[in-house]
Amino acid sequence: MSADQGLREAWEKIPTPGEVGQELERFAGRRMERIIAIVVGVGALALGTQALVNALVKMTVPDLPHLAMLSLVFVPWLVMLFCCVIGRGVRVAAGVFFFAYILVLALWPFVASRGPAVMPSDQPWIFFLVNVAGVAAVVAFPLRVQVTWALIGPFLYGAVRLYQGRFRPDFWIVTAFDVSFTLILGLVLVALGWMFRSVATGVDDARGRAVALYTEAASIEAVEHERVAVAALMHDSVLAALIAAERAETQRERDLAVEMAREALTRLANAESPAQEGSDEPVQIELIAEDLRLTVTQLGVHAEVEHYGHGAVPDRVARAMALAARQAIGNAVTHASGRGLAIVVEGHGDTGLTVKVSDTGAGFDTSAVRPDRLGIRASILARMAAVGGVATIESDRRGTVVTLGWSQS
Structure with missing residues (x-):
């Protein structure tokens, strides 16, 4: 294959501005969102399984209000895991789980007060879901909502936990440790999500600029190629036809000049075909x-x-x-x-x-x-x-x- 043919094939494959917007604008961003969804699914599976096992082990007798709370939060949890696997509806499922957990957190003091007194070392199952709600917010909501939950969510859990323990002094130390752990981990998760998305956005922007510059350069090259071709054609064909017409004296010479002019016009119409045929x-x-x-x-x-x-x-x-x-x-x-x-x-x-x-x-x-x-x-x-x-x-x-x-x- 000659260099000219290679350049021609490359020109034909250059995307238009509309195609660039559709195919390349969010190339890295879409894949980063898919990676985040998979990582969130794995983390939510591990922590959610701990919470579910913890809740079932500590439930000695059937408790309908407690079972209702479990259903309220773990059904959306299962749906979110399924959506993370298939890669569809992840934002909606994560948002539903997030609000379901907030509702369970608000109802927890009333349901937990029905059972026997608990010890500070008895970790409630809602603790394991604080950061699951955090990663759900990373998937479903803008950055400001993610940061807000990372800062407020652990303290809401701490307030609920202290209320359950009747604000006894021995609960304060354990709860402070739990709140500090979930606070730090939640902020780290939000920072990682923001960093990866920023990198993906930068890659998409750089790719878009590179393609735009390449397209512009290829267009300039094609225009220059056409200009050279038309200039050569004007010199070799059109001017020759004009000179032949000017010098024609016999009918045969005139007919020949007409044929030369027709051929020149046809070639002029196809002057850009080497680059864009x-x-x-x-x-x-x-x-x-x-x-x-x-x-x-x-x-x-x-x-x-x-x-x-x-x-x-x-x-x-x-x-x-x-x-x-x-x-x-x-x-x-x-x-x-x-x-x-x-x-x-x-x-x-x-x-x-x-x-x-x-x-x-x-x-x-x-x-x-x-x-x-x-x-x-x-x-x-x-x-x-x-x-x-x-x-x-x-x-x-x-x-x-x-x-x-x-x-x-």
Whole structure:
């Protein structure tokens, strides 16, 4: 493969700005969220299992209020674990568990007071879930909510624990140790989540800037390649045709000059094909409509790009029709000030495509278009003919309609 062919294939694979936004904008961020969900699932499984075993071991007799509290918090816990495994609905499940735990924490003094007196060394099962609620907040909520819970959650547990122990002095030391442990661990977990997400965001931003710069450089290279090709063509073909026409004296010489001019116009229409000829890979009709919407936006005019039907056309056809439509849009903006500009893209499944560009300007006489008007003859008519398509131009005082069509032969 030659260097020119390699550059051509690389150019064809460069994503458009829209594709960059969809595919690369959150590439690292999405994967980091998946990693965080998996780590949260593993940690929640370990701590939650400890809490569940602790609760069941200490339940000597059936206690309906206690069983109700267990169901209230451990059913959302199981759902959160399942969502972490499958990678869907993690935020919602984690948020539900977070609020369920807060509700259980608020109800704990009333339910725990029904049982026998407890010793300071008897660790309640709600202690194991304080940091599970913290990592659930890391997954489900913004940073400010995560920090708020990491700072307040341990103290809420401490207040509940002291209330259960009737604020006896021997409970204060044990509770202070538990609160300090959960406070430090919760802040560390929040800091780790923030750090990893910041790194992922930085990677995504750097990737987006790199792709944008590469796309811009490739575009500049393609423009320069086209400029050189057109300059060479003007020197070798167009000027030769003009010189031949000027020097023609006989009918045969005039006919030869006309043929040379036609060949030069055809080659001029295909001057950008070495860089953007495209391949036979299918391109969805929706992408052509999006490209024309971007063209309208860049020209600064207000026009609706309507899209009907579906299907796909070869990449080379899509490029040719998009370029021809851009030329028609540019003509409407230049000569009709974009009045009544409308673009319709209609797909016919796998059989073909029609693009119609119309305006309500003053129109022009199509039969009076001079052969040297390359904007119509080369950029529209010759370009469509080069890919086996057709282009028709209808114009009168009510406006101009340019219809581009391609069908599968």
